[in-house]
Amino acid sequence: MASTTRNRKIPQASNESGTISASASDSDVSIEPLVNERLAKQIQKEFWFRLRHLPSKITRTVGPVGLCLLSLWGLLIYTNHYGPLGYWAAFISWSTDYRKQFTETSFARNLGLNSPALNPYSLWRGVVVISVSTSATYLCIALLALRHELFHWKPEMLEKYLHDAKSSFLGRFVSDSWLSYLFNVYESNYAKRTRDRIQNRDHRATDDHRELAQVVRSLTLVQLVSVLVVFAMWMTLLQTGFESHDVMNLPNSFVPPVQILTWHLIGDTFYFFPHYIAHTPRGSKGIHHRVLPSFLADSLGSFLRNAHKTHHRSKANLAIAAWYCSVTEQVLFNLFPTMLGPVVTQIIADKTGHAKIWGTHLITLYIWLLAATATSVLAHTGFRTSWNDPGKHDEHHEFAFGTNAVNFGTAGFWDTILGTKGVKYIEGAKKWQEQRMRQAALHIASARTGIPLTRAQQLVVEQPMVDYEWIDRRVED
Ligand SMILES: [Zn+2]
Ligand SMILES: [Zn+2]
Numbered sequence: 050m051a052s053t054t055r056n057r058k059i060p061q062a063s064n065e066s067g068t069i070s071a072s073a074s075d076s077d078v079s080i081e082p083l084v085n086e087r088l089a090k091q092i093q094k095e096f097w098f099r100l101r102h103l104p105s106k107i108t109r110t111v112g113p114v115g116l117c118l119l120s121l122w123g124l125l126i127y128t129n130h131y132g133p134l135g136y137w138a139a140f141i142s143w144s145t146d147y148r149k150q151f152t153e154t155s156f157a158r159n160l161g162l163n164s165p166a167l168n169p170y171s172l173w174r175g176v177v178v179i180s181v182s183t184s185a186t187y188l189c190i191a192l193l194a195l196r197h198e199l200f201h202w203k204p205e206m207l208e209k210y211l212h213d214a215k216s217s218f219l220g221r222f223v224s225d226s227w228l229s230y231l232f233n234v235y236e237s238n239y240a241k242r243t244r245d246r247i248q249n250r251d252h253r254a255t256d257d258h259r260e261l262a263q264v265v266r267s268l269t270l271v272q273l274v275s276v277l278v279v280f281a282m283w284m285t286l287l288q289t290g291f292e293s294h295d296v297m298n299l300p301n302s303f304v305p306p307v308q309i310l311t312w313h314l315i316g317d318t319f320y321f322f323p324h325y326i327a328h329t330p331r332g333s334k335g336i337h338h339r340v341l342p343s344f345l346a347d348s349l350g351s352f353l354r355n356a357h358k359t360h361h362r363s364k365a366n367l368a369i370a371a372w373y374c375s376v377t378e379q380v381l382f383n384l385f386p387t388m389l390g391p392v393v394t395q396i397i398a399d400k401t402g403h404a405k406i407w408g409t410h411l412i413t414l415y416i417w418l419l420a421a422t423a424t425s426v427l428a429h430t431g432f433r434t435s436w437n438d439p440g441k442h443d444e445h446h447e448f449a450f451g452t453n454a455v456n457f458g459t460a461g462f463w464d465t466i467l468g469t470k471g472v473k474y475i476e477g478a479k480k481w482q483e484q485r486m487r488q489a490a491l492h493i494a495s496a497r498t499g500i501p502l503t504r505a506q507q508l509v510v511e512q513p514m515v516d517y518e519w520i521d522r523r524v525e526d
Contacts, residue, residue, distance in 0.1 A: 081500045085498060085506065089491045092490040092493050098493070108435070109482070112427075114420050114423050122305065122306060124136070125305065129301070129302050137297070141297060144178060148173040178415070179415065183419060184272055186419050186426075191426050195368065197434075214228055215228055247440055247477065264373045265369075267359065267373050268372055270376060271374060274379055279388075282392060291399075296411045300413060301406060304406060305410070308409070308413055308417075309416075309420075312387075313390075315386070316421070320382060320383075320458060321459075321464070323381055324457040328354075328457060329354075330451075330452060336467070337349060354450075356375050357374070361450065364446055366430065366431035366442070368427070368429050371428070390417070394407065394408075435485070438478050440473075440477050441461075448471075457469055488506070
């Protein structure tokens with residue numbers, strides 16, 4: 050495969066201690082690279098260097114979704130205490146106007162969607178807005194990631210797309226240099242310095258159009274099923290007096306963080322156990338064997354393993370394949386654990402008479418569902434960036450159905466308690482980050498000393514080669 054060949058040609062970067070293995074071509078100038086190495090070590094300790102890399106360090110620690118949630122929380126605090134920003138009221142007004150326009154179309158009239166029974170807080174806000182916004186989030190992130198993924202897995206495909214774009218009708222109106230820049234933006238930013246993808250495998254889905262078509266078909270089906278499940282969640286919420294409080298008023302500042310943490314914990318619990326059981330190898334005993342009669346535990350294991358097989362056809366992850374799974378898995382593993390939290394807290398708040406403060410708010414529900422969707426896609430990108438590290442779930446896919454399978458949860462709560470947390474991704478991320486910092490410092494050192502970097506100094510240490518098989522044969526039993 051072209052991309053593999055390309056990676057194989059790249060020599061290993063210098064080892065972690067920072068010493069250079071002098072090659073024949075380097076021997077004449079063997080002292081000069083060491084000058085840059087020594088200076089780079091000092092640069093990494095400099096205050097300005099650390100300050101410059103602080104934002105990416107914070108983003109990486111909190112994650113892009115966490116950062117968005119924290120920013121939204123900041124906006125909520127500001128709006129509640131200092132002055133309304135009006136973004137929520139504007140959204141409701143915009144959404145209501147759009148719904149009115151939509152229900153007046155002949156398409157909506159023919160479907161009976163202009164019925165007064167749907168006003169004002171029913172299917173539009175509960176099903177259409179949620180389904181459209183989550184699907185759009187999924188698609189946007191997956192397509193943005195696909196650009197980067199193609200760069201890693203199928204660079205020649207990008208060349209073909211560039212050529213097609215230049216010769217297309219629209220392409221004639223855009224200058225060649227702009228198109229080249231757009232298609233090569235990652236190359237110019239990353240190619241010289243990094244090899245970001247975590248697993249060194251070719252990706253069959255970017256290589257074989259039938260595999261990709263299968264992913265797209267499966268995605269379409271699970272998206273349609275998701276609409277029905279969202280409908281069921283919405284109907285359940287409406288039974289609890291969900292909209293008894295004024296939805297236009299934003300929740301108290303302290304409520305969304307508590308609710309989202311609680312929902313995260315509930316989600317982790319109801320995702321972890323079926324997922325863990327699905328990964329218990331056939332014939333071995335998992336924790337479900339301790340609480341269930343043997344035949345029932347075995348049947349449950351087989352049922353969940355079969356439901357989860359499709360998702361693990363990818364050993365090397367691809368963002369668009371995040372929800373590449375069976376319908377059973379989509380409902381049991383993805384939707385149910387995510388939607389249970391908002392429903393449960395709403396029921397409890399309602400029954401205990403605290404719905405006004407602790408009831409599930411529409412905006413918190415929207416943000417939670419969007420955050421869960423984004424997290425799921427970002428966990429499957431299969432490459433590290435300075436702001437997103439999907440190593441944890443990547444390690445899960447790498448060792449999927451083997452005896453050394455790890456990382457079954459989302460929040461990591463149960464993985465920590467039951468000792469199923471992997472460490473490879475933590476070590477990988479640390480090593481990758483150290484290398485990035487070292488390279489950034491080396492570039493500064495080179496600019497200061499005027500000594501050019503060696504080829505080895507320009508490259509990140511590559512991830513170990515495992516195999517190139519994209520299909521996971523361990524699930525074919
Ligand atoms: Zn799994
Ligand atoms: Zn996955």
